[in-house]
Amino acid sequence: MSETERARAAIVTDVAGAVEVRDYDLPRPGPGEFLLAVELCGMCGTDAHIYRGRLASVHFPALLGHEIVGRLAALGEGVTADHAGRPVRVGDRVGVFPALSCGRCYECTVRGRPGSCPDRRPSYGFASPADRPPYLTGGFATHLYASNAGTVFYRTDLAPEVAVLQEPLSVALHGVERAGVRIGSTVVVQGTGAIGLMAVVAARTAGAARIVAVGGPAARLALAAALGADEVVDLDRVPDPATRRTAVFDALGGGADAVIGTAGSPESFAEALGLVADGGVLAELGNFTDRGSIPFNPYADLLKRDITIAGVYGAGPDMQRRYHTALTVLGRGGLPLDQLVSHRMPLSRAREALEALGGGYSLDGSDVVKLAIDPTA
Ligand SMILES: [Zn+2]
Ligand SMILES: [Zn+2]
Incomplete structure (x- = not known):
């Protein structure tokens, strides 16, 4: 990344309100952290619900987006491998697991339900408000700042529009x-x-x-x-x-x-x-x-x-295993999985995408199957 490069993020300013593309300095990741250049971020029903103010834990302004695929842009000290132990370098494509639990407590280890972890921190795409540090904690942005040391991610060679189907x-x-x-x-x-x-x-x-x-x-x-x-x-x-x-x-x-x-x-x-x-x-x-x-x-x-x-509530409180399995299943090939993402939208059209998801399910004259934000567009 160059010294002059800046990040841009689509910020939802209020419940069902305007979405502004704002500029940020690129953070330097500390130990255990990393910076991701987002290639594609899926938009799902949950994003539409948050946009409509139906998730009390998310405060505005908010940076949404939790189905995140991108290339590692900068690695903090000690980040040398993905969660499966495979070595990673700057430039590698990875899928990020958005939820953050402690991995040590009774819920995490004995009950196998990290979604109920008492030390669980807000997932990427759910941390708010967005006008306070650490910034860039959601996927509807050019960069994701994985500011929680130990964020789970997996290296993948799948195309972004396929890898984004992990969730x-x-x-x-x-x-x-x-x-x-x-x-x-x-x-x-x-x-x-x-x-x-x-x-x-x-x-x-x-x-x-x-x-x-x-x-x-x-x-x-x-x-x-x-x-x-x-x-x-x-x-x-x-x-x-x-x-x-x-x-x-x-x-x-x-x-x-x-x-x-x-x-x-x-x-x-x-x-x-x-x-x-x-x-x-x-x-x-x-x-x-x-x-x-x-x-x-x-x-x-x-x-x-x-x-x-x-x-069946989402991917379940023990979703981490399924996230990993999903990537393996997507990697089998032989299916037209690249046709699921029907619309790739730039950051500047994030609000239109959120509106379409919550309403008519049609955009630019064609039916929506899966929407994704492409911050490089
Ligand atoms: Zn989702
Ligand atoms: Zn825990």
Whole structure:
């Protein structure tokens, strides 16, 4: 990095407010710290929720972005290897694990739930406010200052638009694990956004024999098929839930061993329940925020059918393992994973991207699958 180079970051000034691109000095990383030149940072539903002020722990102005891929720009003393022990040098591409826990306490070591660590510090992309040091602690910026010594990162040779899928895939892996998908399982993936598409990949990797993806629009369904779905059911062409259920049952010869719900409304949860075979599992990922309630009959909907309902909150409190696994799965190749990021947006358009994610899911005349901020654009 040159002496005169400066960093730029897209700062959300207030709840659903203006996003300003601000300038910063490049920090010199201390022992155990590093500086990353961000290549791409995925934008996900959580960013849209924070932007709308729905996460009380984040204060404004805020620098968001936690799906961070970039090249090491400067290494503090002692940073010589990634978390898997592979040597690193300036210029290497890495994916950064955003969450920061102590790694020593009862929750971290015994319960294996570092997400519940009492010494947990705000994750990158969640630290706030952004107008106080250490600055540059989120991915919607030209540089990330990994100011917490011991930040977990992994070297990767994957293209940035593939490596940036680490988080959505780790969420999908959580869902597929909780759904108990195994060799020969029949699976319904409900919803074909980024998480749903990654769930298709995860279910295929786990050994599913037959996968039906229910969603839309057509471009996403084509991608679902290319990623491993055997059949797709288009919401636009089959708008009636009862007819959709018949289509799914026809495709699978009955209900599914596992349903991965990523659609995200109470009504879609009820529909997903009806797609589970007796004895099967519904893993619900989609209702990530409170969107209301539905009628539920414990006898008819649950006991009599001997089914299991698993609540799957993001990549889980033990997400670190899944982050690493996700990178390994993404590295297998052979799939059009580079087509998931549908829109690469410059810092100056971060607000438009946040608005699109929270609303119409359409930008520049095309449907959004996955948005990412490209600070080099
Ligand atoms: Zn995310
Ligand atoms: Zn801990």
